[in-house]
Amino acid sequence: xxKNPRQRMIESAxxxxxxxxxxxxxxxxxVDASGAPRGSxxxxxxxxKAQLVEEATxxxxxxxxxxxxxxxxxxxxxxxxxxxxxxxxxxxxxxxFTAGCPVLAAALEGERSPAAxxxxxxxxxxxxxxLSEGLRREGLKTEDAAPLATLIVSxxxxxxxxxxxxxxxxxxxxxxxxxxxxIDAATGRAA
Amino acid sequence: xxKNPRQRMIESAxxxxxxxxxxxxxxxxxVDASGAPRGSxxxxxxxxKAQLVEEATxxxxxxxxxxxxxxxxxxxxxxxxxxxxxxxxxxxxxxxFTAGCPVLAAALEGERSPAAxxxxxxxxxxxxxxLSEGLRREGLKTEDAAPLATLIVSxxxxxxxxxxxxxxxxxxxxxxxxxxxxIDAATGRAA
Numbered sequence: 001x002x003k004n005p006r007q008r009m010i011e012s013a014x015x016x017x018x019x020x021x022x023x024x025x026x027x028x029x030x031v032d033a034s035g036a037p038r039g040s041x042x043x044x045x046x047x048x049k050a051q052l053v054e055e056a057t058x059x060x061x062x063x064x065x066x067x068x069x070x071x072x073x074x075x076x077x078x079x080x081x082x083x084x085x086x087x088x089x090x091x092x093x094x095x096x097f098t099a100g101c102p103v104l105a106a107a108l109e110g111e112r113s114p115a116a117x118x119x120x121x122x123x124x125x126x127x128x129x130x131l132s133e134g135l136r137r138e139g140l141k142t143e144d145a146a147p148l149a150t151l152i153v154s155x156x157x158x159x160x161x162x163x164x165x166x167x168x169x170x171x172x173x174x175x176x177x178x179x180x181x182x183i184d185a186a187t188g189r190a191a
Numbered sequence: 192x193x194k195n196p197r198q199r200m201i202e203s204a205x206x207x208x209x210x211x212x213x214x215x216x217x218x219x220x221x222v223d224a225s226g227a228p229r230g231s232x233x234x235x236x237x238x239x240k241a242q243l244v245e246e247a248t249x250x251x252x253x254x255x256x257x258x259x260x261x262x263x264x265x266x267x268x269x270x271x272x273x274x275x276x277x278x279x280x281x282x283x284x285x286x287x288f289t290a291g292c293p294v295l296a297a298a299l300e301g302e303r304s305p306a307a308x309x310x311x312x313x314x315x316x317x318x319x320x321x322l323s324e325g326l327r328r329e330g331l332k333t334e335d336a337a338p339l340a341t342l343i344v345s346x347x348x349x350x351x352x353x354x355x356x357x358x359x360x361x362x363x364x365x366x367x368x369x370x371x372x373x374i375d376a377a378t379g380r381a382a
Contacts, residue, residue, distance in 0.1 A: 021299055023214030098301040105299065107356035108212055110289040121356035128362075147365040150353070151346055154366050158349030162341070165298035165312035171319075174338040175345050182373065 006044040008034040013056035014063075018102040019095070022053055022109050022116065054115040057106040061123025064103070068130050077134040078183040081152060085176040088160055089169040097167045104157050127153050135183070139190035148186060152179055197235040199225040204247035205254075209293040210286070213244050213300050213307065244297065245306040251293040252314025259321050268325040269374040272343060276367040279351055280360040288358045295348050318344050326374070330381035339377060343370055 012034035016025040027041050027049060036044075045051040064084070071080035091099050106113065106120040128149045135145035155175045162171035203225035207216040218232050218240060227235075236242040255275075262271035282290050297304065297311040319340045326336035346366045353362035 019301065020303070021212060021214055023212055024303065100299055104352055107352045108291055108296065108299075110210065110355065112211070112215065117356055121353075121358065124353045124356055124362075147369050150350070150362050150365040151369040154349030154353055154362060155342055155346035156349065157352055158345030158347065159341070161295055161298045161348060162312075162315045162345055164301065165308055165315055167312065171315075171341050171345060174341040178338050178342040185376070 005034070005036050005040065009036050009041065009044060009052065010055045010059050013052050014059050014102045015099075017053065017056055017105050018060070019099050021105045022113055025053075027052070050113055050115060053106065053109075053113050054119050057103055057116045057119040057123065060102040060106075061119065061126065064123070065126055065130065068127065072130065072134050076138060076183075077131055077152075078180045080134070081131075081156070081179050081183075082176050085156060085159075085172055085179075088156070089163075089172050092160070092163050092169055092172070097164050100160050100164050101157060104161065124153055124157075135186070138183075138187045140186055141190070144186060144190070148182065151182075155179065196225070196227050196231065200227050200232065200235060200243065201246045201250050204243050205250050205293045206290075208244065208247055208296050209251070209291050210289050212296045213304055216244075218243070241304055241306060244300075244304050245310050248294055248297040248307045248310040248314065251297075252310065252317065255294075255314070256317055256321065259318065263321065263325050267329060267374075268322055268343075269371045271325070272322075272347070272370050272374075273367050276347060276350075276363055276370075279347070280354075280363050283351070283354050283360055283363070288355050291351050291355050292348060295352065315344055315348075326377070329374075329378045331377055332381070335377060335381070339373065342373075346370065 009030055013025065013030045016029050016033060030052065031038050031041060041052070042048065067084060068080060071083055075083070103120045103123050106116040107124070109117045128146070131149035131152050132142070132145045135148060136142060140148070159172040159175040163169050200221055204216065204221045207220050207224060221243065222229050222232060232243070233239065258275060259271060262274055266274070294311045294314050297307040298315070300308045319337070322340035322343050323333070323336045326339060327333060331339070350363040350366035354360050
């Protein structure tokens with residue numbers, strides 16, 4: 001956690017939302033979790049909860065973008081996906097399968113939190129594009145790389161939800177293995 | 192909608208939950224949507240909202256099981272997945288991207304609604320097993336069919352969430368195409 005109280009509130013909101021969803025996370029929970037002074041929330045987020053949820057969603061998407069960018073500098077797409085997936089498997093186990101993805105939670109908000117939903121949509125798109133670019137660097141054509149990247153993001157998000165519901169990392173681990181096989185087959189065909 | 196008021200409440204709850212999530216759906220919403228007499232809800236669901244949400248989740252999983260079973264009698268797995276995916280694309284468009292999957296919403300409930308979460312987990316498992324069995328009938332070995340079935344369920348659930356967030360069926364359509372290609376490749380290898 002950083003020392004800036006505004007940033008601390010955003011990070012606390014992201015952590016709460018990934019577990020409790022947007023509806024289930026109150027300002028009061030965020031104040032308690034972040035240690036921010038009660039009453040300071042409208043000072044930092046004049047548009048209220050909608051703004052806090054939107055910024056927490058962007059924090060969640062940026063967190064993945066930063067991790068993925070760093071990983072893709074040193075490793076190929078398959079290894080980067082495995083690294084990210086195993087990191088998430090650890091979050092699932094450490095939280096006793098209560099913590100999921102704050103961006104997925106925001107994606108389900110629809111017209112209740114349109115700014116957060118849009119931030120989730122843009123985040124997913126950014127992840128898809130980063131993976132697609134990585135796959136192109138490994139020799140895939142754009143028309144093969146783009147839908148495979150969409151499959152990767154979709155299946156990882158879905159697998160985290162299946163893992164939470166079934167209280168086991170089996171679905172996530174199966175999906176990571178499948179993605180690795182798919183990428184190997186696709187880049188093998190391209191080579 | 193059926194005529195039985197209890198069943199009508201379960202179906203209304205499933206429809207509301209797929210749009211508003213579990214936290215966002217109140218008893219009062221369900222009473223309004225189902226036309227049930229106010230005050231009848233505890234008569235039909237003595238364990239309260241937890242019971243209603245659990246039964247709505249089972250209704251959602253059983254709905255998919257019935258559709259998938261019927262489809263798999265006449266068509267192969269790839270065609271059944273396409274049929275189901277296109278049906279969902281229509282739900283997304285018809286609802287202006289507000290309606291998702293009630294089972295996914297329940298999957299994210301954790302300890303707030305453990306019975307609904309467990310029902311979601313069992314439902315996902317049942318879908319995985321039906322698809323895995325279908326893939327085995329098409330010649331795949333269990334060790335290849337099972338993780339591919341998990342990938343299919345995970346990626347469809349994730350793609351519906353991506354489609355809602357991005358307000359386009361592009362992710363869902365890309366995932367349906369990818370799954371079809373994967374199944375063709377896997378059954379082609381097995382043949």
